[in-house]
Amino acid sequence: MIAANLPFDLQIPLAGVLLALGTWLLLGRLGRRCRSGSLGQTLLLSGRVSLAGTVLLSSAGWWLAGLEVRNLLLTIGVIWTLLRWRGELKQRAEHYAAQLLPHLSSKDQLFLFDVLDKLLTTAALLVVLVMALDLLGVSAGVLITAGGFGAAALGFGARTIVENGLSGLSLYINRPFVLGDTINLPGLSLLGTVEQVGWFYTELRDPERQRIYVPNGVFTSQAIQNLAQIDNRRIWIEFGLSFSDRERVATITQNLEQRLSSLPGVDPAKDQLAHFVGYGESSLQLRLLCYAASSDIHAAWALRQQALLLIGEVVEQAGGSMPFPTRLLIRAPNAKDHP
Structure with a gap:
C-alpha cells in the first residue's frame, strides 16, 4: 500500500532496494542449505555481493539515467558475477574438481576443471563483446562486413592464430595429454611436464625447471609421446665381457x-632376457x-640399479671380467723424451 501511494520515480529505487535485499537473503538461505564447503554453497555465497549489488545499482541507474544505463549496469553485473565465480574456482580447483568429477583421476579432474575455467572466461568476454556492439549500435550488415575483413586478415597473417586456437580446442576434445602429464616431442627435442593448456599456447616445465611455451599448432603437426601413459618401463642394459670369456x-x-x-x-609377465649380441672393438657385447x-x-631407476649389480655379481661368480678400452703407445727408436 505504501509503494502504491509513492510517485513512480520513487517506486523504482525502493523496489530495487527491496529486490536487492531479497536477493541477498535468498542466496544466503540457499547457500546455508547446501553442504558445507560444496561448490554450490561457494557459488551462491560468493555471488551474493555481485548479484545483489547489480540489482541495487541497475535500479539506481534506471531511476537516475534511464533504461540504457540500467541495461549497461546489468551487463556489468553479469560479468562481475562470472569473474567472481571464476576466482573462487581457481582458488580451490583441486577441491572442487574432486567434488564434481569423483570418478576420474586427479589429472583428468584438473584438466576438465580447466576447461570450465576457460568457458567462464569466454562467457564473460562474449558478454562484453555483445554489450559493446549494442552500445555502438552495430547492425548485422556491419558484422557481415567485419567478417569479410576477418577473412582477408586470415589470408594475410592471422592463419597461425586461428590454427593455434583450433588446435587448442582439439586438445580439449581429444585430450592426448592432461595437466601434470610429462610429454616428449621427438621432432623438436622437447621434454616437459604440462602445467597449463591455453587456447593458443601450452605451458611446459622442462627437467631444468625452465618454462616452455609451445604453440598449440605444433601438436597437430608433431608426434607426441605421453610418458605418463607408459604402463611398464623398459630396462635395457648393454655390457661387455673379455674376449677370453667367450666360453x-x-x-x-x-x-x-x-x-x-x-x-x-x-x-614377471614380460620378457626377461639376456643375450650375446656381437663382437665389439674391445669386448664381447651382451644385452x-x-x-x-x-x-x-623412480621404481624403474631402482630396478636398473639392482640389475646392474646383478650383472656384476653373475659375471664375477662365473669367473669372467669386464674389460675397458686400452691403448698401447709404441715409442719410436731413439725418440727423445719431451716434458
Missing part, C-alpha cells in the same frame, strides 16, 4: 635370466632386457 657367455646369460625374476619390481612392474620412473 662363459652361455653360463652368464642363463644365470642372468634365471635370477632376473627374483629382483624386486620386475614384471640384458626386462620391464619394471609399474610406470613409476
Whole structure:
C-alpha cells in the first residue's frame, strides 16, 4: 500500500532496494542449505555481493539515467558475477574438481576443471563483446562486413592464430595429454611436464625447471609421446665381457635370466632376457632386457640399479671380467723424451 501511494520515480529505487535485499537473503538461505564447503554453497555465497549489488545499482541507474544505463549496469553485473565465480574456482580447483568429477583421476579432474575455467572466461568476454556492439549500435550488415575483413586478415597473417586456437580446442576434445602429464616431442627435442593448456599456447616445465611455451599448432603437426601413459618401463642394459670369456657367455646369460625374476619390481609377465649380441672393438657385447612392474620412473631407476649389480655379481661368480678400452703407445727408436 505504501509503494502504491509513492510517485513512480520513487517506486523504482525502493523496489530495487527491496529486490536487492531479497536477493541477498535468498542466496544466503540457499547457500546455508547446501553442504558445507560444496561448490554450490561457494557459488551462491560468493555471488551474493555481485548479484545483489547489480540489482541495487541497475535500479539506481534506471531511476537516475534511464533504461540504457540500467541495461549497461546489468551487463556489468553479469560479468562481475562470472569473474567472481571464476576466482573462487581457481582458488580451490583441486577441491572442487574432486567434488564434481569423483570418478576420474586427479589429472583428468584438473584438466576438465580447466576447461570450465576457460568457458567462464569466454562467457564473460562474449558478454562484453555483445554489450559493446549494442552500445555502438552495430547492425548485422556491419558484422557481415567485419567478417569479410576477418577473412582477408586470415589470408594475410592471422592463419597461425586461428590454427593455434583450433588446435587448442582439439586438445580439449581429444585430450592426448592432461595437466601434470610429462610429454616428449621427438621432432623438436622437447621434454616437459604440462602445467597449463591455453587456447593458443601450452605451458611446459622442462627437467631444468625452465618454462616452455609451445604453440598449440605444433601438436597437430608433431608426434607426441605421453610418458605418463607408459604402463611398464623398459630396462635395457648393454655390457661387455673379455674376449677370453667367450666360453662363459652361455653360463652368464642363463644365470642372468634365471635370477632376473627374483629382483624386486620386475614384471614377471614380460620378457626377461639376456643375450650375446656381437663382437665389439674391445669386448664381447651382451644385452640384458626386462620391464619394471609399474610406470613409476623412480621404481624403474631402482630396478636398473639392482640389475646392474646383478650383472656384476653373475659375471664375477662365473669367473669372467669386464674389460675397458686400452691403448698401447709404441715409442719410436731413439725418440727423445719431451716434458
